[in-house]
Amino acid sequence: MSEVMVDVHGVHKSFGPLEVLRGVDLRVRAGEVTVILGPSGSGKSTLLRTINHLEKVNRGWISIDGELIGYRRSGNRLHELKEKDVLKQRTHIGFVFQNFNLFPHLTVLDNLVEAPVSALRRPRKEAEETARRLLERVGLADKAGAYPRQLSGGQQQRVAIARALALEPKVLLFDEPTSALDPELVGEVLDVIKDLARTGTTMIVVTHEIGFAREVADTVVFMDDGVVVEQGPPAAVLDAPRHERTRAFLSKVL
Amino acid sequence: MASTTGAAPPGPATADLRPGAPPAPDDPASLKVVPARHYARWAAAVAVAVLVAQFVHGLATNPVWEWGVFRDYVLSETIVRAVWVTLQLTAYATVLGFLLGTVLAFMRLSRSPVLQTVAWTYIWIFRSIPMIVQLVFWFNLSALYRELGVGIPFGPVFWSVDSNSLIGTIGAAIIGLTLHQAAYAAEIVRGGVIAVDRGQLEAAAALGIPRLRQIRRIVLPQAMRAILPTAGNEIIGLLKGTSVVYVMSIGELFYQVQVIYGRNGRVIPLLLVATAWYVVLTSLLSVAQYYVERRYARGADRTPPPTPVQRARRFVRTLREAATRRDRPVVPLKTLGPVGESR
Numbered sequence: 001m002s003e004v005m006v007d008v009h010g011v012h013k014s015f016g017p018l019e020v021l022r023g024v025d026l027r028v029r030a031g032e033v034t035v036i037l038g039p040s041g042s043g044k045s046t047l048l049r050t051i052n053h054l055e056k057v058n059r060g061w062i063s064i065d066g067e068l069i070g071y072r073r074s075g076n077r078l079h080e081l082k083e084k085d086v087l088k089q090r091t092h093i094g095f096v097f098q099n100f101n102l103f104p105h106l107t108v109l110d111n112l113v114e115a116p117v118s119a120l121r122r123p124r125k126e127a128e129e130t131a132r133r134l135l136e137r138v139g140l141a142d143k144a145g146a147y148p149r150q151l152s153g154g155q156q157q158r159v160a161i162a163r164a165l166a167l168e169p170k171v172l173l174f175d176e177p178t179s180a181l182d183p184e185l186v187g188e189v190l191d192v193i194k195d196l197a198r199t200g201t202t203m204i205v206v207t208h209e210i211g212f213a214r215e216v217a218d219t220v221v222f223m224d225d226g227v228v229v230e231q232g233p234p235a236a237v238l239d240a241p242r243h244e245r246t247r248a249f250l251s252k253v254l
Numbered sequence: 255m256a257s258t259t260g261a262a263p264p265g266p267a268t269a270d271l272r273p274g275a276p277p278a279p280d281d282p283a284s285l286k287v288v289p290a291r292h293y294a295r296w297a298a299a300v301a302v303a304v305l306v307a308q309f310v311h312g313l314a315t316n317p318v319w320e321w322g323v324f325r326d327y328v329l330s331e332t333i334v335r336a337v338w339v340t341l342q343l344t345a346y347a348t349v350l351g352f353l354l355g356t357v358l359a360f361m362r363l364s365r366s367p368v369l370q371t372v373a374w375t376y377i378w379i380f381r382s383i384p385m386i387v388q389l390v391f392w393f394n395l396s397a398l399y400r401e402l403g404v405g406i407p408f409g410p411v412f413w414s415v416d417s418n419s420l421i422g423t424i425g426a427a428i429i430g431l432t433l434h435q436a437a438y439a440a441e442i443v444r445g446g447v448i449a450v451d452r453g454q455l456e457a458a459a460a461l462g463i464p465r466l467r468q469i470r471r472i473v474l475p476q477a478m479r480a481i482l483p484t485a486g487n488e489i490i491g492l493l494k495g496t497s498v499v500y501v502m503s504i505g506e507l508f509y510q511v512q513v514i515y516g517r518n519g520r521v522i523p524l525l526l527v528a529t530a531w532y533v534v535l536t537s538l539l540s541v542a543q544y545y546v547e548r549r550y551a552r553g554a555d556r557t558p559p560p561t562p563v564q565r566a567r568r569f570v571r572t573l574r575e576a577a578t579r580r581d582r583p584v585v586p587l588k589t590l591g592p593v594g595e596s597r
Contacts, residue, residue: 052460083465091462101457105475105553114471115461147553167461 005030005202006051006171011060013046020046022226023060028171028219031200035213035234038223039249044206047223048173051204052093053086064092065170091119094164094172098179100156102148108135108159109144112166120167127166134162138192154185158192165196172196174205210253214238222246323523327514328530336510337531343424343496343506347431348489354432355439360469362444373440380437386498388434392426393502427499435492442484446477478550486543490536497528507531 008026012019020043028034036044049055051062053070061078062069070086071078081089103111112131116122122130135141138158140151148156157177164172174193178186190212197203197216207213213220213234220237222229224245230237241247313319327333361373380388391398403414421429450473458468497508507528515524548561560568 054456054460087459087462087464089462090460093460095457095460097453097457097460099453101451101453103454103457103472103476105550107553115463118464118467118471119462149553149555163461 003030004028005032005065006204007063008047008051009061009063011047011050011062012058013043013050013055014058020226021050021057024223024226024228026221026228026231028202028204030202032218033197033203033205033216034219034221035217036204036206036221036223037208037210037213037249038229042223043226044223045175048095048175048204048206051171051173052090052095054095064089067092069093087119091115091167092170094167094169096157096160096164096172096174096177098176100148100153100160100180102156102160102163104148106147107144108140108146108148108151111148111159112163115163116166131162131166134165135159137165137195138162139188152185153181154188157181157189161189161192161196171202171204174203174207176206176208178207178209208253210238210250222249224249318522319526320520320523323520324526324530327524328527332510332514333507333527333531336505336507337535339424339504340493340496340506340531341535343427343431343499343504344489344493346428347435347492347496350428350432351435351492352439352443352485354436355441356443358436358440359443359447362440363447377437377440380433383434385430385434385495386501389427389430389499389502392421392430393423395421395426423502423504427502427504431492431496431499435488438488439485442481442488443477445484446479446481447473449480450476475550479547479554482543482547482550486539486547489543490539493535493539494532 004027006026006028008024011021011024013021022043024043024047026034026047036047038044046055050057051064051069053062056070061071067089068078069089070081072081072085073079102108103114106114109128109131112134113124113127116127116130117124132141132144135144138161140155140158140162143151143155143159148159151159157180161172161177177193178189181189186209190209193203193205193212194216205212205217217234219231220234221231222237222241222243222245229245230241230243237246238250241250358373358376361369362377364370401414401416403411405411405413454472454476455468458472463472496506499506500509500512503509511524511528515521544562
């Protein structure tokens with residue numbers, strides 16, 4: 001089996017008195033797709049946001065490709081990284097938001113070019129070529145000059161995926177990528193993600209699309225109340241869940 | 255209301271709607287449209303028009319306005335030079351004030367309690383002092399600090415200069431206006447920044463875009479949409495506010511006008527001269543504001559609003575079309591084009 005790309009180890013996270021993550025362990029191998037399922041409030045999105053350090057963890061650690069996220073280890077101390085270094089780490093971690101969060105005042109092309117040019121110091125011309133190739137890949141080659149608000153929700157999310165890919169990240173995180181879309185637009189976004197899965201991109205996807213999980217996931221993780229309740233191949237978790245809580249959740253959404 | 259006793263409902267809904275059926279005689283599309291008549295509106299318009307005509311007539315015929323004197327002075331060299339001073343004061347105070355204001359705004363938004371407190375205190379103090387009081391303070395700076403120098407804080411001074419020679423009267427005025435303006439600009443900029451969706455910063459952070467670049471490239475351009483209308487107000491207010499520096503005997507527009515009418519006693523026409531210039535300058539600023547706002551609206555609407563020129567052209571075209579199609583009974587509804595499908 002291939003090496004571990006994302007390693008989440010004993011992560012705790014609280015917002016004030018509310019403990020959202022209560023010791024989460026998760027391992028994702030390179031080239032695999034992990035789908036996280038669970039009722040709302042179970043901590044799925046928070047877990048995803050701790051992986052690229054949008055949220056700081058209170059306890060535990062996370063590493064990507066062997067590199068600790070947000071901290072530097074020397075001896076048996078963890079030194080908190082400065083924002084500048086955290087930003088550098090984030091260029092290896094693509095993040096796709098539920099609400100797309102495209103930059104509305106920039107054209108589609110500029111949305112894709114911005115981070116490679118400013119964070120990775122790529123020459124603009126090279127970044128534009130990459131951007132156009134990525135737009136073609138998500139089927140939006142003709143929208144390079146459009147502004148995000150001139151696109152449908154599905155198109156915007158495809159642009160957002162292309163934007164995350166422009167940094168050539170080691171892992172892609174999706175936070176409910178289709179939850180803000182009209183039902184008829186969900187398919188086009190899932191198709192893009194499936195295509196990425198086929199080409200061996202390491203991905204963690206938080207979603208409510210059980211069918212997608214069954215079709216694409218190598219591992220399905222079921223979370224509830226801030227812990228991983230069970231995980232395994234989709235056939236095991238979705239069709240023969242061992243835990244009562246998993247069964248209760250699946251009976252509601254299937 | 256609802257009747258359950260069967261039978262077709264009465265009224266025009268009984269029209270035969272099957273395809274191929276001949277249009278019913280009461281099909282609304284074939285009828286002539288008679289526009290509603292607004293008698294009260296017309297009466298009010300006439301009354302207001304009469305009042306306006308009276309006022310304009312008074313402007314033209316009342317000898318007190320002394321239009322001849324107005325003509326003599328409005329483009330005179332003294333006045334034009336005074337307008338130039340006014341413009342310079344406005345420009346310096348705007349640019350420096352908004353630069354300092356932006357710094358203060360981000361200090362208030364920073365996570366450092368020291369920076370927050372300093373910025374908050376600055377804004378509190380400078381919003382509390384009337385501009386005129388502050389200006390007189392600066393005018394008397396040399397009484398407060400005879401010399402200004404550079405050195406180690408609380409330690410020896412390496413280089414110093416007489417404060418009056420460093421900061422002339424104009425310099426003092428610019429500093430005063432700038433410091434005053436910065437306090438207001440800070441709040442305007444801060445308002446614009448917090449109006450930008452949080453997700454924008456998260457997306458920028460998730461993409462690893464460097465912090466300063468996040469602010470310059472992602473946050474500020476979007477904040478400008480909220481900043482500009484208020485900033486436009488402020489700059490126009492500042493343009494007129496520069497007239498306050500007459501207390502420092504600086505030869506800007508209002509001071510110069512006062513000097514002239516102090517000499518020749520023609521108060522009314524000279525006030526008109528000042529008024530005319532302030533109106534012209536404000537109008538220019540308003541036009542500039544419109545175009546700057548339009549530029550920062552890129553991407554905000556699906557179709558950008560037309561420029562005034564485009565709008566005027568379209569209006570003329572509509573009139574022409576309406577004239578050639580007088581016989582058509584249907585009034586065109588989209589006379590002024592898309593109102594912008596804003597979202």
